Amino acid sequence: MSAGRSRPADPEWIVGVDVGGTNLRVGAIPFAGGAPVEVMHGKTRAQEGAKATVRRIGAMVRKVAARVEGEVVGVGVGVPGPLDRKRAMVLETPNLGWRNVPLGSMIADETKLPAVIDNDAACFALGEWWMGAGQRAECLVGVTLGTGVGSGIVLGGRIHHGASDAAGELGHTVVAVGGRRCGCGRRGCVEAYASGPAIAGRAREALAEGIAVAPSVLGRRDPGAITARDVCAAAAAGDELARIVVQRAADMLAVALANVIHLLNPDVLVIGGGVAAAGRFLMGPLRTGVERRAFASAVRACRLVPAAFPETSGMVGAAAVFRQATGAAL
Amino acid sequence: MSAGRSRPADPEWIVGVDVGGTNLRVGAIPFAGGAPVEVMHGKTRAQEGAKATVRRIGAMVRKVAARVEGEVVGVGVGVPGPLDRKRAMVLETPNLGWRNVPLGSMIADETKLPAVIDNDAACFALGEWWMGAGQRAECLVGVTLGTGVGSGIVLGGRIHHGASDAAGELGHTVVAVGGRRCGCGRRGCVEAYASGPAIAGRAREALAEGIAVAPSVLGRRDPGAITARDVCAAAAAGDELARIVVQRAADMLAVALANVIHLLNPDVLVIGGGVAAAGRFLMGPLRTGVERRAFASAVRACRLVPAAFPETSGMVGAAAVFRQATGAAL
Numbered sequence: 001m002s003a004g005r006s007r008p009a010d011p012e013w014i015v016g017v018d019v020g021g022t023n024l025r026v027g028a029i030p031f032a033g034g035a036p037v038e039v040m041h042g043k044t045r046a047q048e049g050a051k052a053t054v055r056r057i058g059a060m061v062r063k064v065a066a067r068v069e070g071e072v073v074g075v076g077v078g079v080p081g082p083l084d085r086k087r088a089m090v091l092e093t094p095n096l097g098w099r100n101v102p103l104g105s106m107i108a109d110e111t112k113l114p115a116v117i118d119n120d121a122a123c124f125a126l127g128e129w130w131m132g133a134g135q136r137a138e139c140l141v142g143v144t145l146g147t148g149v150g151s152g153i154v155l156g157g158r159i160h161h162g163a164s165d166a167a168g169e170l171g172h173t174v175v176a177v178g179g180r181r182c183g184c185g186r187r188g189c190v191e192a193y194a195s196g197p198a199i200a201g202r203a204r205e206a207l208a209e210g211i212a213v214a215p216s217v218l219g220r221r222d223p224g225a226i227t228a229r230d231v232c233a234a235a236a237a238g239d240e241l242a243r244i245v246v247q248r249a250a251d252m253l254a255v256a257l258a259n260v261i262h263l264l265n266p267d268v269l270v271i272g273g274g275v276a277a278a279g280r281f282l283m284g285p286l287r288t289g290v291e292r293r294a295f296a297s298a299v300r301a302c303r304l305v306p307a308a309f310p311e312t313s314g315m316v317g318a319a320a321v322f323r324q325a326t327g328a329a330l
Numbered sequence: 331m332s333a334g335r336s337r338p339a340d341p342e343w344i345v346g347v348d349v350g351g352t353n354l355r356v357g358a359i360p361f362a363g364g365a366p367v368e369v370m371h372g373k374t375r376a377q378e379g380a381k382a383t384v385r386r387i388g389a390m391v392r393k394v395a396a397r398v399e400g401e402v403v404g405v406g407v408g409v410p411g412p413l414d415r416k417r418a419m420v421l422e423t424p425n426l427g428w429r430n431v432p433l434g435s436m437i438a439d440e441t442k443l444p445a446v447i448d449n450d451a452a453c454f455a456l457g458e459w460w461m462g463a464g465q466r467a468e469c470l471v472g473v474t475l476g477t478g479v480g481s482g483i484v485l486g487g488r489i490h491h492g493a494s495d496a497a498g499e500l501g502h503t504v505v506a507v508g509g510r511r512c513g514c515g516r517r518g519c520v521e522a523y524a525s526g527p528a529i530a531g532r533a534r535e536a537l538a539e540g541i542a543v544a545p546s547v548l549g550r551r552d553p554g555a556i557t558a559r560d561v562c563a564a565a566a567a568g569d570e571l572a573r574i575v576v577q578r579a580a581d582m583l584a585v586a587l588a589n590v591i592h593l594l595n596p597d598v599l600v601i602g603g604g605v606a607a608a609g610r611f612l613m614g615p616l617r618t619g620v621e622r623r624a625f626a627s628a629v630r631a632c633r634l635v636p637a638a639f640p641e642t643s644g645m646v647g648a649a650a651v652f653r654q655a656t657g658a659a660l
Binding site: 082138139151153155160161162163164165166167168169170172173174175176177178179186252255258259260262263264265266267293295297298300301302 | 412468469481483485490491492493494495496497498499500502503504505506507508509516582585588589590592593594595596597623625627628630631632
């Protein structure tokens with residue numbers, strides 16, 4: 001932090017933190033809005049416990065803060081839920097293995113800065129609304145395709161949290177009652193078809209079943225090591241089996257997105273997350289599927305687009321949540 | 331209208347109109363809120379054309395207005411969509427058979443009162459929010475079970491219309507990809523399982539298939555004449571076949587409601603419409619299905635209740651829409 005500025009009435013930066021299952025991302029976002037600067041990457045290593053992760057986050061926040069000119073007024077953190085925003089508490093994260101972690105106060109203690117937390121997919125959606133592909137949208141739904149399928153709903157520039165901070169669980173909406181088993185224990189959730197692990201798993205099954213006429217490049221790999229990224233890359237390169245698998249995932253995701261369009265009639269649907277980043281190839285079949293499955297007028301009214309900033313919108317949106325918590329509009 | 335009052339600054343009544351596929355309902359609602367009075371019933375007879383229906387609506391509005399003490403300031407109309415609210419235009423209603431009908435201006439011409447229109451299921455939801463089972467809910471979803479499955483979403487006391495006035499199409503959200511054929515031409519929509527005609531149709535099939543051990547009372551009827559109302563009544567009376575049919579419909583509806591809970595995390599879900607009125611019996615299996623299918627914390631946060639005023643909330647909500655159009659909050 002530079003010495004020349006000290007008036008709290010003259011805030012300049014918010015540090016945004018994106019706590020992923022594997023990676024940490026930290027950067028400084030102008031309080032007034034703008035591209036993130038001094039973006040740093042780290043490893044979450046959640047299995048070492050929340051305290052160790054918070055120490056790493058604290059060190060990154062301090063580094064980022066030291067590098068920017070001007071005052072840092074606070075920290076916004078995006079983290080997988082479910083969580084209790086009021087108490088800034090992570091209740092349970094299957095991906096991180098944490099339970100009842102008071103993440104907000106831990107990060108505030110570590111950084112000596114006020115901190116707020118919000119759901120990571122909601123932060124992604126708000127980040128894309130604030131400075132990405134969905135600026136000024138009245139109703140934006142941001143979808144993250146990764147280890148899970150998440151989503152965030154932004155209405156009039158504010159995250160729709162719902163009655164218990166649990167809104168946006170797109171991944172566990174059912175598209176095929178009695179269908180494939182999901183990680184949540186239920187059947188037919190879209191996550192069981194369109195998450196990264198689901199795509200990789202389906203590719204392994206397809207190899208075993210021999211569903212393609214031409215031999216697949218994926219057949220040369222150790223089946224256990226195949227990732228969704230590999231499948232998307234192979235599909236983009238024209239591999240038949242990979243294309244069939246991606247097509248199927250896109251089609252099931254299209255059912256879920258068409259359901260969102262039927263229910264909410266959003267003006268923007270933004271697709272992000274690791275799988276989407278690896279597979280822009282997804283967007284084509286996704287668009288076709290949605291057009292086929294939702295009412296034409298609602299499809300026409302909705303821009304279905306890839307994230308403008310798939311890597312940083314979560315972090316930027318977390319900063320936006322902090323900004324809103326100060327009472328400032330975006 | 332009484333002669334003693336004439337200042338437009340002293341409004342007292344709004345006439346609410348609910349245009350159903352079969353029935354018209356018209357009543358006067360206090361501008362300040364309160365139970366509807368002078369409620370009249372009529373037949374829509376949409377097949378005679380919009381003009382004839384509007385003439386009947388006009389006569390009913392004038393009668394209701396003449397009966398109340400005080401000034402009537404306007405008319406709110408709930409009507410099946412899709413519609414264009416700004417132009418107060420019904421674009422297309424499969425149930426009424428109308429196309430591009432400027433219903434708002436036609437009713438205004440007929441009644442010499444300002445008129446607004448909105449989607450009937452949205453009006454139902456807003457009516458239940460204003461004076462029914464979901465008062466002061468932050469996020470209320472109202473579901474109407476009838477010839478179709480409709481819904482309205484009320485957020486912070488306002489209808490969520492979406493980008494093209496098409497939000498709330500719960501009936502066409504897919505719960506079983508590749509499943510039963512829906513009236514919309516697609517497959518697996520919840521309306522293909524839980525609407526009145528779907529329940530009646532399934533009962534006819536079940537009779538033909540002989541799925542129950544005990545003979546059904548419905549077997550004594552002309553299969554073509556069986557209605558959802560009959561099926562619900564038989565189920566409530568303990569008929570095994572009817573119970574199986576209602577259970578299946580409730581279970582598929584529960585999938586769709588669980589999807590709504592996952593996406594929106596509402597604090598209230600209100601069930602109304604003709605089928606629900608006939609079958610309070612539905613609520614039990616519906617609740618069980620939702621509890622089984624949605625996350626416990628979100629289910630706990632949501633009151634799943636039958637409509638407080640299944641007959642009149644559409645009309646009351648239409649009046650609420652008019653009230654909001656004047657700039658007054660509810």
